[in-house]
Amino acid sequence: MTFTEYLATFITDNKKGKIQKVLSQRTRHMTIVLEDIFQPHNASAVIRTCDCFGVQDLHVIENKFKYELNPKVVLGSSKWIDLHQYSNENKESATVETLQKLKKKGYRIVATTPHTDDIDLDDFDVSTPFALVFGTEQEGISDEVRTEADEFVKIPMYGFTESFNISVSAALCMQHLSFKMRNEKINFYLSEEERKELTLKWYKRIVKSAAQLEEQFLEK
Numbered sequence: 001m002t003f004t005e006y007l008a009t010f011i012t013d014n015k016k017g018k019i020q021k022v023l024s025q026r027t028r029h030m031t032i033v034l035e036d037i038f039q040p041h042n043a044s045a046v047i048r049t050c051d052c053f054g055v056q057d058l059h060v061i062e063n064k065f066k067y068e069l070n071p072k073v074v075l076g077s078s079k080w081i082d083l084h085q086y087s088n089e090n091k092e093s094a095t096v097e098t099l100q101k102l103k104k105k106g107y108r109i110v111a112t113t114p115h116t117d118d119i120d121l122d123d124f125d126v127s128t129p130f131a132l133v134f135g136t137e138q139e140g141i142s143d144e145v146r147t148e149a150d151e152f153v154k155i156p157m158y159g160f161t162e163s164f165n166i167s168v169s170a171a172l173c174m175q176h177l178s179f180k181m182r183n184e185k186i187n188f189y190l191s192e193e194e195r196k197e198l199t200l201k202w203y204k205r206i207v208k209s210a211a212q213l214e215e216q217f218l219e220k
Helices: 003-008 013-023 040-052 095-104 143-148 166-183 192-206 210-219
Strands: 030-035 057-062 082-087 108-112 130-134 151-154
Touching: 003 192, 003 210, 013 192, 030 040, 030 095, 030 166, 040 057, 040 166, 057 095, 095 108, 095 130, 095 143, 108 143, 130 166, 192 210
Parallel strands: 030 057, 030 130, 057 082, 108 130, 108 151
Antiparallel strands: none
């Protein structure tokens, strides 16, 4: 018996079934990057949206502002999402390092901002992995993001206001592109190994005293 199987004995069949159903729709094909979001409730709302649309990873760049969860906004969704935080300790900016790491993992860096070479969400190519980068509400993306970006995408708007709230922008993009991936039958799903890893991670997060149970299991 593996430790995952052992932990499963402490979880109801209904909960285990729900976890496997959610995992079957989880993705790392699309990932989200937030750069210096200074309003915690907005970043927390994006975590909740990631979970709702099956996006497993959220990357938060903290050059100026430290990200803190707002429990009233995330409503427990943070335990299902992998949050990656990048600070600028001992360096001028964490932005370039973060985006280059994502590029090495095979992601196209896609800046969400009006740009001379931008495209609408409808025309965006979802066939290969991509990282959507959102900047601050006031200043938008930084010059570092503009330099590192492979592509630019925008949300079509028809009013006087030039931009959406950051959490609204992220929600619109994730909803539109997650639907597009499914509609175009893109293989965006997690690998079997990734599903096993997340199953264990999630079991540990919902079973009380999981760390103590693991010690006892390993001693046997």
